[in-house]
Amino acid sequence: MKKVLYAFLAVLLVSACATNPNGTKMKISDEETKLEVYNRAMFNFNYQLDKMVFKPIAKGYKAVTTQGVRDRVTSFFNNLEEPASAINNLLQGEFQNSGVSVARFAVNATFGVLGLYDVATTWGMTQKSNSFDATMAKYCIPDGPFFVMPVIGPSTPRYLVGWGVDSFANPMYWALLDKKDETWAITTIYGSTALKYINKRAENMALLDSLEEGSVDFYATVKSAFLQNRQKFKSFCNCKADGAPEAASYDFDFEDMDEEE
């Protein structure tokens, strides 16, 4: 199983490198049209899956929990992501931020009762979250094309690789690594992952509902928002040594009426 996963990641990396590094628009080729057709189909599949399975579960979860409980759950999983932030801050030369992530993890895991409470923030240590996705951006690894993953949803090759690598830095994974043959350990892993995403889905309920309600083409909206949000990584790459700061991606020309798709 692991071998398959590695092969999959390797393919993704290669495909990421093969795409246009400037991120500029190439002529719309057959491949792009095909990808778009696939993306829309997969998006609709995920949408139906969400509507019939995840959303009802999240609704039920919301009905039986209070906001306070959901905040504790969010806080707990946030804290488990601090080690990944610490490592990625380090890889990006953000030594001070890396120290903050380590300190936050230690403080919240102890004084914050296993991370259930974010004590560190109240002590003035604000979160410096970072990801392997951002690290790769810093080392100028291109993002690759937008594509919709089954179940996981909108992604790009670099986003997906970053997500996979970061999950290895999760303390839960390390704590249960040598117990991977025991049923309770497996149950804990799957159970906590399920809880994490159901909690997330419940907390995003209002936002996603209003986004969908206000949209005439939900796929186009989600794709556009996802890709725009990722434009922030564009300035991370240090290879371009001309020193001139790049204009913000949202500083487009309002008078330009010929849009790129």
Next chain:
Amino acid sequence: MKKLILYTFATLLALCVKAEAIDASKAEKFVQNVTKEGIEEIINSNVSIEQKDARFEKLFNTYLDLDYIGRFVLGRYWKTATPAQRKEFIDVYRAFNVKTWSQRFDEFKGKSFDFAGTTPSNSQGQVFVNTTVDMENAEPVKVVWRVKEDNGQMKIIDIIIENISLAITARNEYTAFIKKSPNGIDDLIADLKKKSAK
């Protein structure tokens, strides 16, 4: 060749002049007033929903340049639209935005904007006003306001939340919709009408 040189010079000149530079601190103050008015007099006020909606509509129409944004979001389809279609689209786009935003705006209850300076724009007479909103249980959200000045009149023309421009998102969405609809813009107008009537 001569034309090319002339054109290059003209472009360079246009880039250098920037005569109508916008007053950044004035723009920041303008956004401060808009958010203050929106939060104090609408979100946190104890009036009926109808009154809230009416106040919101007024705020929206006074401070946002919906004609300008509406043109932009249709992209290349604006050029091919008839004057009647243009007018109908702008009207329905305005109504639709007032409706969705008066609902969404409640999310900002009890929150405030921290102002973090301005960033110049490549476009003449425009500037970005940077703000952040503190969130519970998450890192602060970055909200950037794009402000345009026309004859001394300041208007908001875009709001960028976590790098996501509402104008670009709407354009991507609307042009995608028009492209796959048999009746093009008319289908979009009908759909937006249906959505704002709900």
